[in-house]
Structure formats: structure tokens, C-alpha cells
Amino acid sequence: REMTIGIKNDALKGIEVVDTPGVNDPVKSREQRTYERLKDCNAAFMVSPAGQFLSQQDFELADRLSSREGTQEIYIVASQADTQLHGSIRKDAKGDFHQALSKLHETLVGQAYSALSGLENEVLTRIRGELSERLIVTSGICETLLNDGGQSEDITAAHTLRLLQSNFGDYFTHHDDVMTNLRVLS
16 A cells, blocks of 8 residues: 655655555556545645646646645656657757757646646646746656666667657767766656
8 A cells, every 4th residue: 555665865854755656547546545645745746748748637636736735836747758859849949959858848838837727726826827947847768778878678768769869869879968868858
């Protein structure tokens, strides 16, 4: 039902991080545990894949996050960002990796702003005006590649790196550049 892991680090003293199963889980009891923990949270990170950003379940979760339930800070995490950097975003950025990442962030901020505009929740209304600062764009597979020194035996990670190299060759050719830009994405 639950696991507790401790880290001996004075900077983290008094901080508890809870990773819940999330919403839309096929096992309803796990989804219920997520909702039960909301009242104990001071801050929440809503994780939504960049390719299917802010689903109906995300809206339902967002609407439950409010100061009356104890949640004061909300951040939205767009995961799997690497999957969205190809195609029109790359084309619009003319192959400039940093510009493509910036355009992706801008697009997702716009989507989040529109999605949150219909909700009448004071916390969400406040963060709607701060979305540029509260939206985190990330890629877990790039973190895996970074931890593996820029190459991986994992088929998905290797494919991701090949796509980044073919679409953003100037940024993913030399080892130091690969590591720097994987760090940006992760």
C-alpha cells in the first residue's frame, strides 16, 4: 500500500515527497489513495504527457487541488517532451534545438491557460497567470540517457537519441553537446 524511503540530507529535513499512483488507474483503490492524499499536500506536481497534455482526468485532479484541501502550490509537469520536438515544432524552429524547446514550452503554456480558464478554483485561477514559471517541460528518457553517459542499451532510449541527432544534429553530435542538451531536456 505504501513505502517510505529516507534520505539523510539536512537540506531535505522536514520535507516529505509522496508519489501517488495518479488518476485514471484501472485499480480504483489506487486512484482513491491519490485523492485521499491531496488534503495532506502543501504542493502538488501534476504530471501529464506532452503529447496528450491535460486530459479530462487531469482536469478533475486539478479541480480538486485547492487551498481548502491544503494544496497551496501547484506545478504542471509536461513529461515525455522529447516526443514533441519533431515535426512542426522542429520545422518552425528551423532545426534550432533551444528554439524548438522554447516553442514547445510556449505551446504547452497556451494549452494549459485555455484548459484552466473554465475552472473556478482560486488556486488554479492564481497559477493560470503564472504558467510560464509553473510549467516544467521534461523527458525521463533523456534523464536515462544522461545517466548512461549519452548512450544506452535500452532500445527506446537509443531510438530517442537517434531522433534527436537526426533532427537537431548541431546539438547532439559531439559528446559534450549531447550531455549538455540531454541535461536541458531531463
